[in-house]
Amino acid sequence: MADKTFICRCSDLTLQDIRNLIAKGYTTFDELKRVSRVGMGPCQGRTCMPLVLRELSIATGKSIAELSPGTFRPPVKSIKLGAIAAHAFEEGGGEGHE
Numbered sequence: 230m231a232d233k234t235f236i237c238r239c240s241d242l243t244l245q246d247i248r249n250l251i252a253k254g255y256t257t258f259d260e261l262k263r264v265s266r267v268g269m270g271p272c273q274g275r276t277c278m279p280l281v282l283r284e285l286s287i288a289t290g291k292s293i294a295e296l297s298p299g300t301f302r303p304p305v306k307s308i309k310l311g312a313i314a315a316h317a318f319e320e321g322g323g324e325g326h327e
Contacts, residue, residue, distance in 0.1 A: 236284075237277035239270020247281055251288045258282060258299035268299060271307060 232245035242265055255261050258268065258281060267281055268274030278298055286293045 236280045237265075237267045237270065239272055239277070240266045242267055242277070244280075244284070247284050248288075251284060256285060256289055258285065258297060261285075262299055268301075273301065273306070274299070 230244050232243065232248070234244045236242050236244050236247050246265065247261065247267070250261055250265060255264060258278065261281060262268050268278055279293075282293050282296050282298065285291075285296055289296075
């Protein structure tokens with residue numbers, strides 16, 4: 230892949246950005262996520278995580294299976310605000326509910 234290839238489209242991170250961070254000593258997905266927001270966009274890492282893990286594998290000499298995919302917290306799938314609001318009203322949590 231070319232260095233200018235976008236790895237994380239949600240956070241506009243290129244392959245070169247990821248490689249530079251790995252060279253600075255960030256060698257886990259969670260470390261990279263904390264400094265760059267990789268995997269924290271709307272796709273929740275579904276697109277970029279395998280690509281970042283591949284780069285970490287190359288840099289560390291570990292197999293991808295040995296690397297942790299990082300910590301993910303809900304919601305891991307997109308939820309429309311309207312669906313949340315509709316559920317709140319169905320459960321009696323709408324306006325005027327104490």
